[in-house]
Amino acid sequence: xxxxxxxxxxxxSSKIEPVPAAWVGLGGRAxxxxxVASEVPPACHALGANNKLVFAPGLLTxxxxxxxxRISAGAKSPLTGGIKESNAGGTAGRMLAKLGIRxxxxxxxxxxxxxxxxxxxxxxxxxxxxxxxxxxxxxxxVQAVQARYGKPVxxxxxxxxxxxxxxxxxxxxxxxxSHIRSLGRGGxxxxxxxxxxxxISIDDTGTPPVMPKDAAKFKEAARIFAKxxxxxxxxxxxxxxYGTNVLVNILNEAGGLPTRxxxxxxxxxxxKISGETMHDTIVARGGQPTHACHPGCQIQCSQVYNDKDxxxxxxxxxxxxxxxxxxxxxxxxxxxxxxxxxIMDDIGCDSIETAVMFGVAMEAGVLPFGxxxxxxxxxxxEIGRGTTLGRILGGGAAQVGRVYGITRVPVVKNQGIPAYxxxxxxxxxxxxxxxxxxxxxxxGYAVATNILGVGGHVDPLSKVGQVELARNLNIATAAIDSxxxxxxxxxxxxxxxxxxxxxxxxxxxCFGINLSGDDVTALGKSVLKTEHAFNVAAxxxxxxxxxxxxxxxEALPPHNxxxxxxxxxxxxxxxx
Amino acid sequence: xxxxxxxxxxxxxxLPAESGGKEAMLELPDAAxxxxxxxxxxxxxxxxxxxMINCRHVLRADxxxxxLMDGDQLAVFPAxxxx
Numbered sequence: 001x002x003x004x005x006x007x008x009x010x011x012x013s014s015k016i017e018p019v020p021a022a023w024v025g026l027g028g029r030a031x032x033x034x035x036v037a038s039e040v041p042p043a044c045h046a047l048g049a050n051n052k053l054v055f056a057p058g059l060l061t062x063x064x065x066x067x068x069x070r071i072s073a074g075a076k077s078p079l080t081g082g083i084k085e086s087n088a089g090g091t092a093g094r095m096l097a098k099l100g101i102r103x104x105x106x107x108x109x110x111x112x113x114x115x116x117x118x119x120x121x122x123x124x125x126x127x128x129x130x131x132x133x134x135x136x137x138x139x140x141x142v143q144a145v146q147a148r149y150g151k152p153v154x155x156x157x158x159x160x161x162x163x164x165x166x167x168x169x170x171x172x173x174x175x176x177x178s179h180i181r182s183l184g185r186g187g188x189x190x191x192x193x194x195x196x197x198x199x200i201s202i203d204d205t206g207t208p209p210v211m212p213k214d215a216a217k218f219k220e221a222a223r224i225f226a227k228x229x230x231x232x233x234x235x236x237x238x239x240x241x242y243g244t245n246v247l248v249n250i251l252n253e254a255g256g257l258p259t260r261x262x263x264x265x266x267x268x269x270x271x272k273i274s275g276e277t278m279h280d281t282i283v284a285r286g287g288q289p290t291h292a293c294h295p296g297c298q299i300q301c302s303q304v305y306n307d308k309d310x311x312x313x314x315x316x317x318x319x320x321x322x323x324x325x326x327x328x329x330x331x332x333x334x335x336x337x338x339x340x341x342x343i344m345d346d347i348g349c350d351s352i353e354t355a356v357m358f359g360v361a362m363e364a365g366v367l368p369f370g371x372x373x374x375x376x377x378x379x380x381x382e383i384g385r386g387t388t389l390g391r392i393l394g395g396g397a398a399q400v401g402r403v404y405g406i407t408r409v410p411v412v413k414n415q416g417i418p419a420y421x422x423x424x425x426x427x428x429x430x431x432x433x434x435x436x437x438x439x440x441x442x443x444g445y446a447v448a449t450n451i452l453g454v455g456g457h458v459d460p461l462s463k464v465g466q467v468e469l470a471r472n473l474n475i476a477t478a479a480i481d482s483x484x485x486x487x488x489x490x491x492x493x494x495x496x497x498x499x500x501x502x503x504x505x506x507x508x509x510c511f512g513i514n515l516s517g518d519d520v521t522a523l524g525k526s527v528l529k530t531e532h533a534f535n536v537a538a539x540x541x542x543x544x545x546x547x548x549x550x551x552x553x554e555a556l557p558p559h560n561x562x563x564x565x566x567x568x569x570x571x572x573x574x575x576x
Numbered sequence: 577x578x579x580x581x582x583x584x585x586x587x588x589x590x591l592p593a594e595s596g597g598k599e600a601m602l603e604l605p606d607a608a609x610x611x612x613x614x615x616x617x618x619x620x621x622x623x624x625x626x627x628m629i630n631c632r633h634v635l636r637a638d639x640x641x642x643x644l645m646d647g648d649q650l651a652v653f654p655a656x657x658x659x
Contacts, residue, residue: 233654247659249584250626275658319658441659447659448657453636457635460633
């Protein structure tokens with residue numbers, strides 16, 4: 001029986017509730033945003049008692065559908081001041097779905113200065129005080145929690161950065177190998193830290209797989225869907241072979257690889273940090289160039305990166321992290337970047353926000369550009385330990401820019417701009433400006449059509465067609481984020497019609513309903529409108545839907561292009 | 577004319593051993609096209625999913641007939657993605 005689990009820290013209670021009619025048929029991002037919009041006062045302090053932290057598996061999470069194992073987390077973001085949804089792989093989403101938990105809502109604040117953990121199992125919700133694991137990094141914490149229960153329970157946790165409520169704090173999710181995936185963006189780890197929840201463990205023992213209402217129809221649709229993932233050259237070959245970091249070289253070639261705190265679109269040492277170099281390094285050291293971040297992932301774009309001695313160093317080592325520490329901070333040593341990635345996962349900070357922040361900090365002279373060892377030291381000894389400097393750096397790019405008086409600060413709604421320069425990849429710039437999430441490439445990945453030749457081609461250097469492209473991709477992504485699907489199914493979905501139709505067929509077979517393609521589009525639009533209304537009520541105006549001034553004043557080499565959208569052009573994004 | 581052909585990802589397998597594994601300088605007849613350059617290293621045109629000349633995309637429909645100029649940098653990628 002589907003249910004909502006509610007944990008209230010103010011009175012240390014837990015409740016199991018039926019799913020209200022208004023939330024039936026929602027999952028993932030659609031559900032987290034619906035809960036936040038209906039229960040969180042938009043003007044509340046994100047780190048106060050009135051904010052709520054919501055976890056929700058997607059509509060298809062827990063089924064046999066390929067790539068359906070994502071979990072969403074939502075709250076008011078302490079970084080952007082608006083609504084936030086972030087999603088990740090790992091094992092927790094599937095386990096929540098098997099337990100029938102459509103959403104876990106964490107609310108209130110503890111009356112005393114004590115920390116807690118939550119344990120979810122079949123017909124049992126336990127909230128208990130936690131002392132032993134306070135201060136632990138995520139790697140050791142996952143090991144300790146799974147040892148405590150004697151089995152590979154699902155783990156959702158925060159590291160020291162979340163405990164200290166820094167704005168870069170993320171939430172970690174254990175993957176099938178007990179390594180770390182991240183609900184990365186928007187400072188949701190600080191919200192969990194404000195609730196004083198160190199970790200949530202999930203035991204799905206004794207629960208059956210999620211069974212579709214029409215098993216035969218589901219099985220046939222799932223077969224067609226899986227075939228489209230295999231047939232598309234990006235999801236079937238490109239991503240499994242090289243992972244996401246293959247993008248370094250193509251963004252560099254296109255002149256859209258932000259370098260040295262967004263002062264150039266090309267990085268001289270791009271090949272030293274590229275996906276091709278990383279692939280060869282992983283293979284030579286006995287790592288895994290291909291790896292699934294959650295059970296049932298067919299694309300397997302993740303990897304395991306070993307150190308020079310062949311020992312595990314990190315996994316889920318993604319393009320945006322490598323771009324940020326690499327090109328943006330001019331660190332040309334993949335091992336230094338991998339060590340930084342490992343530490344960021346362990347102390348629990350968003351690797352995009354942190355990398356963008358270091359680019360700003362380097363411009364401010366806090367440390368030199370290219371100082372990989374310095375970054376590693378500051379992550380461990382300053383941010384990880386919460387020194388005064390560490391708390392400044394742990395506040396993210398916008399905070400560091402303000403503290404040091406820097407004007408070239410690449411953020412929208414205070415959130416760091418990821419790995420594609422909006423002057424040279426204009427479609428993604430529209431997404432950065434207009435997304436309800438702040439600067440977030442995943443909310444409308446126009447790079448696919450601007451750079452990668454997926455879903456046609458829209459010239460990345462021209463304004464023509466970019467607002468419409470970004471709008472349509474943001475709508476589609478809001479719907480995909482609600483299904484529990486990995487966003488990378490968008491590559492086949494943009495080119496192979498059967499991908500989307502079989503996805504809808506799976507949802508219909510799972511729930512015994514009859515959605516059309518238009519219904520799915522309407523869901524995406526509804527999610528965006530709900531989120532936008534929350535943001536407006538929270539005080540985020542049209543003027544917040546803009547890129548920083550320097551993008552329209554400083555021409556980006558090699559194309560020497562500026563950001564040149566007018567406010568009216570950007571505002572037309574909301575004409576739907 | 578001389579052009580520089582840069583190959584990426586799996587296409588690097590087509591580069592000659594002495595090239596260093598990333599790019600090759602090609603001597604081509606005047607009026608050579610993109611397929612002519614690819615043929616010089618036996619790269620199947622069908623694998624050229626993304627093509628750029630001097631950092632600008634060439635539309636897929638234009639690849640077959642697009643003439644190269646002396647000094648051009650031709651970059652060719654198979655189907656790749658990320659994000």
